[in-house]
Amino acid sequence: MALDSYAIGIDLGTANTCVGVYLDGRVEIIPHEGRSSMPSYVAFTETGRLIGAAAKSQVGINPKNTVFDALRLIGRRYSDAEVQADMKHFPFQVLEKKGKPVISVEYRGNTRHLTPEEILSMILSRAKKDAEIYLGSTIMGAVITVPSYFNSSQRQAIRDAALISELPVLLLINGPTAACSDYVITRRFEGERNVLVADFGAGTFNVVLASFEEGILEVKSTASDLHLGGEDYDNRMVNHFVNEIKRKTKKDLTVNRRALRRLRTACEAAKCELSSRKQTQIEIDSLYDEFDFTSTITRAWFEELCQDLFRSHLDPVERVLRDAKMDKSSVHHVIVIGGSSRIPKLQTLLSYYWGGKELSKFLNPDETVARGAAIHAAIMSGYNSKSSNLDEFLLLDVAPFSLGIETAAGCMTPIIKRNSTIPIRKSVVVSTYEDNQTSFLVSAFEGERALTKYNIPLGEFSIQVSPAPRGVPQIEITFDCDRHDNKWVTAAERGTEKGKIYLRYFDRLSPEEIERMKVEARIYDAVDKAEAERVSARNALESHVYSVKRDVSSSDPRNASILRVATLADILLRWLDENQSAQASEYLLRLTGLREVAASITSESIDTDTTKVEAVERVQMPVQPIQAPPSQPLKKPPPSADTGADANSAPINVTFSAGNWQKTFKDST
Amino acid sequence: MSTPPSEDPYKVLGVPKDATKDTIRSAHRKLVLQTHPDKVQVQDEAIRAQKQDEFQRVQQAYELLIDESRRQQYDETVKRDEMRRQVAEERARARRYDHVRSSPREF
Numbered sequence: 191m192a193l194d195s196y197a198i199g200i201d202l203g204t205a206n207t208c209v210g211v212y213l214d215g216r217v218e219i220i221p222h223e224g225r226s227s228m229p230s231y232v233a234f235t236e237t238g239r240l241i242g243a244a245a246k247s248q249v250g251i252n253p254k255n256t257v258f259d260a261l262r263l264i265g266r267r268y269s270d271a272e273v274q275a276d277m278k279h280f281p282f283q284v285l286e287k288k289g290k291p292v293i294s295v296e297y298r299g300n301t302r303h304l305t306p307e308e309i310l311s312m313i314l315s316r317a318k319k320d321a322e323i324y325l326g327s328t329i330m331g332a333v334i335t336v337p338s339y340f341n342s343s344q345r346q347a348i349r350d351a352a353l354i355s356e357l358p359v360l361l362l363i364n365g366p367t368a369a370c371s372d373y374v375i376t377r378r379f380e381g382e383r384n385v386l387v388a389d390f391g392a393g394t395f396n397v398v399l400a401s402f403e404e405g406i407l408e409v410k411s412t413a414s415d416l417h418l419g420g421e422d423y424d425n426r427m428v429n430h431f432v433n434e435i436k437r438k439t440k441k442d443l444t445v446n447r448r449a450l451r452r453l454r455t456a457c458e459a460a461k462c463e464l465s466s467r468k469q470t471q472i473e474i475d476s477l478y479d480e481f482d483f484t485s486t487i488t489r490a491w492f493e494e495l496c497q498d499l500f501r502s503h504l505d506p507v508e509r510v511l512r513d514a515k516m517d518k519s520s521v522h523h524v525i526v527i528g529g530s531s532r533i534p535k536l537q538t539l540l541s542y543y544w545g546g547k548e549l550s551k552f553l554n555p556d557e558t559v560a561r562g563a564a565i566h567a568a569i570m571s572g573y574n575s576k577s578s579n580l581d582e583f584l585l586l587d588v589a590p591f592s593l594g595i596e597t598a599a600g601c602m603t604p605i606i607k608r609n610s611t612i613p614i615r616k617s618v619v620v621s622t623y624e625d626n627q628t629s630f631l632v633s634a635f636e637g638e639r640a641l642t643k644y645n646i647p648l649g650e651f652s653i654q655v656s657p658a659p660r661g662v663p664q665i666e667i668t669f670d671c672d673r674h675d676n677k678w679v680t681a682a683e684r685g686t687e688k689g690k691i692y693l694r695y696f697d698r699l700s701p702e703e704i705e706r707m708k709v710e711a712r713i714y715d716a717v718d719k720a721e722a723e724r725v726s727a728r729n730a731l732e733s734h735v736y737s738v739k740r741d742v743s744s745s746d747p748r749n750a751s752i753l754r755v756a757t758l759a760d761i762l763l764r765w766l767d768e769n770q771s772a773q774a775s776e777y778l779l780r781l782t783g784l785r786e787v788a789a790s791i792t793s794e795s796i797d798t799d800t801t802k803v804e805a806v807e808r809v810q811m812p813v814q815p816i817q818a819p820p821s822q823p824l825k826k827p828p829p830s831a832d833t834g835a836d837a838n839s840a841p842i843n844v845t846f847s848a849g850n851w852q853k854t855f856k857d858s859t
Numbered sequence: 860m861s862t863p864p865s866e867d868p869y870k871v872l873g874v875p876k877d878a879t880k881d882t883i884r885s886a887h888r889k890l891v892l893q894t895h896p897d898k899v900q901v902q903d904e905a906i907r908a909q910k911q912d913e914f915q916r917v918q919q920a921y922e923l924l925i926d927e928s929r930r931q932q933y934d935e936t937v938k939r940d941e942m943r944r945q946v947a948e949e950r951a952r953a954r955r956y957d958h959v960r961s962s963p964r965e966f
Contacts, residue, residue, distance in 0.1 A: 361897075406888055515926075570897060584895055586918075611918050613896060613911050672911070673896045 195330040197360055197571035198321045199563025200314065201368070202334050202348070204261045204392060206230060207242075208557055209317045210564030211325065212580075217372075217561040220317075220324045226557060228320070231258045232312045234297040237771060238721040239714055241316040253281040255295045260309035261337075262393075263291045264351070265344030279451070298717075307347055307699060308707055311354035315711065318357050331358035333567040335559050338364035338389070338396040339414040341591060341646050342636050343698070345675050350699050354707045360570035362675060363587065365389060366398040367409060368562030369527050371585060373550065374402040375565055384410075384516065385523045388507065388540060390530035393419040395503055399510040399521070405582035411513035411609045412590060413506040420461070420530045423496045427457040430495060431472075431485065441478065449478045464489045465532040493535045500539055507543065513609055518543070523550045527558060586611050593669050593677065596633040596642040598623045605669045608638065617668040619684075626657040630665055632681045648677065655683045720774070727777035728766070734781055735762050738788050751791050758787060868920030868933070876934075880925065887921040890914075 198220070201208040208227040209220040222228035223243045233245035233256040240248065249256040262276050268286040277284045283294040285303065292303040318329050336348055345362055352359045366387040374385060382403040389396040395418040400409045431453060432443045443449050456472045463470040469488045477483040493500070511518055524540055526549050531537070541549055569580050589612050594604035597620065606616050622630060631652045637645030655663045663683055670678040699707075742756040762780055769776070869876055872886040892898055894914035899907055924930050 403884065404888055406891065582892070584892055584898060586891070586895070611922070613915065614918075615912070615915060 195328045196321070196325050197330050197567035198318070198332045199368070199560055199565065199567045200317050200332050200334045201227075201365065201557075201560035201563055202261065202310065202313070202336065203227075203230060203365075203559075204259055204337075206556070207313055207317055208560035209321055210557070210560040211321060212564045212568035217564045219557050219560060220321050222317075222320050226554075227560075228313070228317065229258070230261065230313050231256060232260075232309050233257070234295040234302070236298060238718050239297065239312070241312055255282065255297070257282050257293050257295065257304075257309050260293070260306040260313075263293075264306040264310060265341070265347035266291065305699070305707075307351040307354060308711070310348065310351035311707070311711060312714070314352055314357050315355035315715070318355065329357065330571060331360040331567070333361045333363060333368075333563045333570060334359060335365045335368045335563050336362055337391065337394065338366055338398065338412055338590060339394055339416055340364075342648060342675065342677070343646060346698055349675070350704060353704050354711055356708065356711075359674075361566055361673070363563065363566060363585070364396070364398065364412070364590070365559045366396055366412075366527065367400070367585070367587065368560075368566065369525060369558045370398060370400050370402075370562070371407060371565055371583075372558045372562035373523070373525055374407055375580075375583060376561075383522045384520055385525060386507070386510065386521050387525045387527065388503075388531070390503075390526065390528035390533075390536065391419050392529060393417070393421050395419055395506060397506045397510045399514050399516065406584050406586065408586040408611070409588045409609075410516065411510045412588065413509040413513065415502065415506050418499065418502060420458075422499055423461055423492075423530070423533075424454055424458050426495050426499065427461065427487075427492070428454050431457070431483075434485075435483070439481065441481070443478065446478050452477060453483070460487060461492065462532075464492050465534060489534070496535075500535055503536065503539065504543060507540070525550045527555050531555065587673075588612060589614065589671055591636045592638055593634065593636055593648070593671065595620075595667060595679075596635060600642050602635055602637070602640055602642045602645055605667065606671055613670075613672045615668060615670045617666055620665050620667060621661045622655060622658070622663050622665075623660055625660050627655060627660065627663075628657055629653065630655050630663075630681070630683075632667060632679060634669075634677075634679050649679070651679075651681075653681050653683070654686075724771075724774040724777070727774040727781070728770075728772075731762070731777045731781045731784070732766055734784060735759050735766070738784060739763075741788075755788055755791055758784065866916060866920070868923050871916050871920035872924065874924075878924075883921065883924050887917060887925075890917040891921075 196211055199210045199212075199217075201210075206227040207222075207230050209222070210217045211220060212218075219226045225243065228242040229246035231240075231242065231245035231249065233240040233248055233252055235248075235252060235255065245256055246258075249258075259276065259280070263273060263284070266273050267289050268284075268291045269289070273284070273291050277291075284291050285294050286292070287303060287305075290305065292305055293309065294301060294303050296302075314332075314334075318332070321329050332352070334348060334352065336345060340348075348362060349359055366389040369389070370385050370387045373387075374383065379402060382401060384399070384401045387398045387400070389398075393416075395415045396412070397414070398409060398412045400407055402408075428450070432450075435441055435443055443453065452474055456474050460470050460472050464487070467489070469486065472483070472485045472487065474483040511521075521544070524544060524547060526537065526540065537549055541547055565580065565583075566585065569583060588609045589606055590608060592602075592604040592608045593606040594602050597603045603618070603620075605618050606614055610616075629652045631650060633642070633650035634648040635642045635645040636648055639645050653665070655665065665681060665683050667679065667681045670680070738755060739759045742752055742759065745752050762784060765780070869878070872878075872883060872890065874882050874886050878886075891914060894910045894917060896907060896911055896914070899910045922929075923933055
């Protein structure tokens with residue numbers, strides 16, 4: 191069934207992004223350069239911008255301008271402990287701008303400061319483009335998954351990123367919830383099923399408990415541990431080895447950042463290997479000062495080292511069960527997703543907790559989140575093919591955090607409790623705490639902490655109240671939270687007009703900024719397109735030159751005209767070598783020239799001199815350079831613009847302008 | 860800070876007072892499929908808002924009735940209120956009767 195426009199599901203991950211689409215009753219994963227997922231990398235170079243696999247593959251030669259892990263920065267403040275900690279590991283530079291982190295990169299010779307929103311918008315627009323090419327039609331919107339611990343600010347920042355990339359967001363859902371949807375829909379269960387999803391992320395551990403019956407997936411509760419994940423195991427190993435080296439060689443590795451990074455990479459690789467093998471080696475040549483580091487580690491040793499970390503995974507599991515008022519025996523399926531779910535000890539730990547229950551594994555654990563998102567995209571876009579049972583499917587999602595207001599002495603008074611099914615509206619009646627108060631300040635916060643200063647501020651406004659002794663005025667405050675993370679607060683004294691605000695996080699991008707970024711995103715795209723055209727023009731010329739050379743080599747070398755073509759081909763080849771970054775028009779000009787010369791020979795005209803000179807002259811007609819992008823503010827002219835050519839300058843560096851081409855051509859014949 | 864529902868949850872879900880969990884579930888299922896914002900494919904904001912309110916009422920009623928202890932508590936409250944109301948009514952009737960008897964001038 192072909193549609194004009196599709197809705198896609200995007201698993202926007204810290205390391206990898208995976209895209210799925212629901213087609214004819216099943217989900218297909220959209221390939222990115224032949225692979226099922228795209229590295230969440232964006233790179234900036236002298237000539238342009240690379241997104242995905244191409245960006246990741248050149249990270250070694252361009253570490254300062256290759257951006258990854260933007261998801262760790264998005265929606266956070268520069269001063270956040272997480273940002274400060276992450277920055278230490280980033281090879282690219284993170285700066286502060288209006289309290290938010292921005293990434294500084296060199297792009298076409300200019301320094302540019304990009305927000306994490308812009309980086310993610312590039313990844314999203316690449317995902318959209320891959321999908322457009324794969325499906326051969328436009329994309330109407332996307333369901334994007336986010337880590338379940340994301341707060342309003344981070345979720346809003348993802349929406350902003352999508353706005354910049356001009357991809358309408360149909361819905362944001364939590365990754366584990368998407369995986370759960372994929373699981374229950376593809377298995378088509380009968381009767382009530384309680385499903386627990388454990389998402390072992392790189393830095394966090396998230397658990398979702400949901401109940402599924404007759405097409406309705408009701409999220410019961412969620413819980414997270416924000417400092418428990420694969421990286422913590424790596425850190426354990428790194429610390430262990432640092433101490434060991436210190437003990438044995440009296441060297442302090444912590445002062446050598448490069449050595450530390452190499453040790454960390456090796457530990458991470460060893461950890462992954464221990465999931466399938468019982469024992470592995472860590473070998474790092476000349477870790478520092480000619481010291482080669484080797485160590486053999488066993489799975490048992492690793493499990494012992496991280497035992498307490500592994501154990502603490504059970505806390506969030508117990509918390510979701512408690513929050514949902516559910517006994518562990520009533521959980522039918524335990525699903526594990528995420529990278530660290532491959533660690534055998536974690537699997538046995540969970541399995542043991544459920545008395546030896548077998549965990550449900552996916553055939554493709556890396557795709558399941560995108561699959562779930564694609565299913566939701568199909569539902570949200572209203573596209574349901576008859577063969578599917580999506581019509582009957584409904585997700586009842588919950589608010590991931592409590593929403594509340596600040597009351598006396600900076601206390602947080604939750605109004606909408608976390609794990610409440612959304613959409614939801616709830617009211618409370620509060621009163622003043624001073625005599626004759628004339629205005630009342632409503633400050634809204636999000637979070638679970640008892641004091642508002644530890645929670646996230648969402649917005650504030652004040653309303654008029656009529657003077658009265660404290661505790662007398664009745665002020666009704668209503669929180670409203672819809673399916674799309676929009677939140678409103680209304681407040682008013684009973685019987686008066688209401689004040690209403692739409693809650694937006696204080697640090698959000700302004701509409702003007704988003705507009706500007708949108709325009710810049712189009713410029714980046716145009717530059718990329720021009721660059722792609724340039725490269726393809728260059729390739730066309732190069733392959734034509736080689737094919738001419740091949741043809742010529744099989745012909746009579748004594749024929750003068752053939753000799754000339756051969757020489758011309760050689761000249762062009764040399765020119766190509768020296769002008770890797772000429773304009774597309776220059777390549778095309780020479781391509782046409784070569785074609786005409788070659789064509790005149792194949793027609794076997796004997797009077798070669800006249801015809802060819804004519805042809806060559808025609809080739810040298812000045813061609814307007816292709817003015818592809820409206821990108822002047824962004825781009826520096828490439829080093830060999832056609833204006834800089836001069837017949838008198840040194841031939842090796844000179845651009846191949848019309849004049850000296852003819853000259854060289856005649857000289858060499 | 861849970862305020863008791865002003866509406867009869869049984870009425871909202873359209874189930875009898877002695878409904879089983881299964882009945883409640885299927886009633887809930889039917890109603891949320893009609894009212895959840897994901898399923899309401901209309902552009903009209905007013906209709907959407909109205910449906911959303913309806914969804915919330917259904918959801919609240921469902922959450923109350925599916926939780927055995929809350930349901931029991933609710934039933935008892937209703938029963939007690941009902942009894943209080945009856946007692947009050949009887950008293951009021953008695954008082955009216957008193958009043959009638961104590962004002963012979965009406966005759």
